[in-house]
Amino acid sequence: MSTAFGALRRRLLTPPISETTMKVRGFHVKNTESKKRLEQVGETFLQGYAFAVEAGSSAEAEELLETVPRDFRGFAYEGAAMGAVIHDALPGHGGRLAGLLSGRGRYHDYMIHVGIGWAMARLPRPLWPDIRTTDPLLRWLALDGFGFHQAYFKTSAYVRDPSPPAPFRWNGGHNHYTANAIDQGIGRALWFVGGTDPDTVAGLIRSYSEPRHADLWAGAGLACAYAGGATEQELALFARQAGEHRWALAQGAAFAAEARVRAGLVSEHTHLASRVVCGVSVEQASRMCNGLRPSVASRNALPAYENWRRDISARLASESTLRKGADQ
Template sequence: MDVRGFNVKDAASKNQLETIGKTFLDGYAYVVEARSSAEAEERLETIDEQYRGFAYEGAGMGAVMLDSLAGSTKRLDGLLAGQGQHHIYMVYVGIGWAMARLPRFLWPDVTRTDPLLRWLILDGYGFHQAYFRTDAYVRDPARVHPFTWAGGPADYSLRAIDQGIGRALWFVGGTDPDVVTGLIRSYAEHRHADMYAGAGLAATYAGSVGEDELRRFAEQSGPHLPQLAQGAAFAAEAREKAGLTIGHTHLAARVLCGRTPAEAARICTDLMPGEDARATTGPSGEPAYETWRQQIAGRLTALPLTQKDALS
C-alpha cells in the first residue's frame, strides 16, 4: 500500500488488502511452480476460504503466462477442468492480468473462452492497469486509453475495463467509501455506472468495511445504486459458486442488494443467458454480458431495492 501510494484507512484494512495481494502472488506461484494443474490445485485448495478466490485469480494469470512460454493452453485448460471451474470468474479475471503483462503477440486466444464471461478478462486488465499504472489510469482520469482485442467491440471493451478500474479503486482508496466515491467522481460522468459496479463487487468480495460505511457508500452512489448492487450480486455469486461465502458476504449482500448472498447469487444465475444466447448482442449492439448486468440491476431494483430500502 505504501509503495503504491494508496490511501490507508487504518491498519486493519491495510493488512487485509496486503494479504489479498500476497495470496494472489501465492496462487500465481503455485501454478507456475507446479508440475501439473492437479498439483497446483492441491496447494490452492489449502488457502483459507476468505482469500482462496484471490489465489485462483493469481493462478489464472500464472497459467496464461506459463502457457504463453510453452505455446499451449495446457495449464489454463487443466486449471479450469478441475476445481478452477468453480472459480471461473476469478480465473478469467486473472487472464486479463496476464494480458496486461504480455506483449500482444503472446496474448491468449480469447475467442476460445466463454463469450459471456470473457468480459471478465477485461475487468482483470482494467484492474491491473489502475493498480500498477495508477498515475495514468487513476490520477489522470481525463486521459483516454484506446483498446482493441479479439474478444468484442472496442466501445464495450472500454466499459468492461472501467468495471475493472472501479474494482481497483476500492484498493487505491483503501476501502474508504468516501475516498473511493471521490475517485469515481473525478472521471467523466458516463463512466461512473461501470465503476460503481466494479467497486460494489470489490466492497463485497474483498471487504474490510463495516455496515455503516457500506450504507454510506450506497447513499453516495446516488443514481448508480442499481449498478453498485449488481456488482455486489456478482461478488455474492462468485463466492457462492466457489463455496467461499463468509460473514462479510452476508453483510454486504444485505446492505447493497437487500438480499442474502444465496438470493443475490440466484438472481445472477436465473438471468444468465443460455448457451445459445451467450454471444448475442442487444438492440443497441451491446453484448449479452451487458444485457445480463442490466437485467440483474433491474431485478434487484424491482424486488424492491430502492435507495431508501437499501439504507433503512
C-alpha cells in the same frame, strides 16, 4: 511434484510481494485492519500465481490452491490464472490454463477470467491467449482484470490523473464496449486504492467523467462485496453516495455474491454487503445472477454480458421498490 525448473520459473517470473504493499503502491490507509486485509489479498494473489508457474501440472497447482484459507482462496485462483497464462506463453509450454478451468478452477471461473486479464496486461499482444476459447459471457471479466491491473500498478495514469480511455481492440467481441469493461476493473481497483474507505473511493470515482461512473461504481460494488474491508455503516454510506448509480453498485456486489457462492467461499463480509448493498441475501443475489444469465446471443447492439448486468440491476431495483411498497 515441482521440479528444479519449476522453482526457477517461480523465482524468475513471480513479482515481489513488496509490490502489493500499501506503502509501495501509495494507496490510502483507512486503518490497520483494512490495510492488513488488502495486503493479504495481494500476497495471496501472488501465492496463487507462484503455484501456477512452479507446479509440475495443473492438478498439482490445484492441490496447492486448495490449501489457501477459504476467505482468500478466490484471490489465489485469480493469481493462478495469471500465472497459468504466463506459463503457457513460454516456449514449449501449454495447457496450464485449460487444465485449471477443467478442474476445481471451474468453480472459480469468475476469478480465473479476471486473472487472464492480468496476464494480458503483462504480455505482448502476440502472446495473449485465445480468449475465444473461454466462456462467451465471463470472458469480459478478462478486460475487468486488465483494467484492475492498470489502475493498481499504473495508478498515476489511470487514477490520480484519469484521462479518457484509449481505444482497445481484442477478439472477444464488441470492441465498442471494451472501455466499459475496463472501467469496471478500474472501479474494482479503486476499492483498493481508496483503502476500503467509502468517502475516499466515492471521491475517486467522482474524479472521472460522468459517463464512466456507472461502470466504476459497479466495479467498486464487486470489490466491496468480494474483498470486504468495510463495516455495515460504511457500506450503507457507500450505497447512498452512489446516488443514481446505486443499482450499478448493487449489480457488482451481486456478481461477487454469485462468484463466492459458486466457489463455496461465502464470507461474512459478503453476506453483509449483499444485505446492505443489494438488499437481498447472498443466496438470493446468486440465484438472481443465474436466473437472468442470458444465452450468448445478444438482443441488441450491446454484448449479452452488458444486457445481463443491466437486467440484474433492474431486478435489484425492482425488488427494492416492492419491499418498500410492502412496508408502507
